[in-house]
Amino acid sequence: MVIFDNDGVLVDSEPISNTILAAYLTELGHPTSYEDSLRDYMGSALHRVHDTILERTGKRLPGDFDDVFHGRVFAAFERELQPIEGAVEVLEKLAADGVAYCLASSGSHERIRVGHRKTGLDTWFDEGRIFSSQDVGRGKPAPDLFLHAAERMGVSPDKCVVVEDSPLGIQAAVAAGMDVCGFTAMTPAERLRGASQLFGDFRELPDLLI
Structure with a gap:
């Protein structure tokens, strides 16, 4: 199989979603380049982003992070995927x-x-x-x-x-x-x-x- x-x-989808993820994390005060996003998060579930940011900064991402991120990604998918x-x-x-x-x-x-x-x-x-x-x-x-x-x-x-x-x-x-x-x-x-x-x-x- x-x-x-x-x-x-x-x-x-990786170029689309990692571009959006890097921009959103940067917007939230966690400077992240596209290359950083590919290196750290490509292929992972979204909980890895939460865990990594918490481990590195001691700060939690907003409670609506997943919903906002998915909304931006899905809109981009409809345009570009x-x-x-x-x-x-x-x-x-x-x-x-x-x-x-x-x-x-x-x-x-x-x-x-x-x-x-x-x-x-x-x-x-x-x-x-x-x-x-x-x-x-x-x-x-x-x-x-x-x-x-x-x-x-x-x-x-x-x-x-x-x-x-x-x-x-x-x-x-x-x-x-x-x-x-x-x-x-x-x-x-x-x-x-x-x-x-x-x-x-x-x-x-x-x-x-x-």
Whole structure:
């Protein structure tokens, strides 16, 4: 079975969301560059942002932080979001070949659905194929989300291949005992240590999954 991450793997959301996150944190008095946001938060659930800011500054983010952030991100998604080039073709091939697949994302179910409706990926992912960090106690880099997805899909972890683009996601997949194909479109290969294989273009992925 193939388990896809969502942000940065299926939809080109990482530049959008990290630009907004960096600007919002800076606005709140926590100076953060786009590069800082990618390094510290890419691939993680939003609670990591709260935990990191509290640890570094001793201050909590506002109680409405998540709602305001999601509102800004969803509005930007409606304007800008696109599927990753080649992702639909890979999904078509998996479906045609009868290969099981699903999605396991640090993002909320609402975030996933908003992005999929905008990009047309909702055609390929019904509710039974979508798993969010909301479904488990700990998000990536803990293995819980990937193990939960495998269990719900009825597949042993050692029969799963994860497609990930973040160091946190790679750590989670390895901890779950799964092979990983690391997508290097936005993350340098040296930051994806632990991936079984690396690829920079989705057209390369089917051959890696054989």
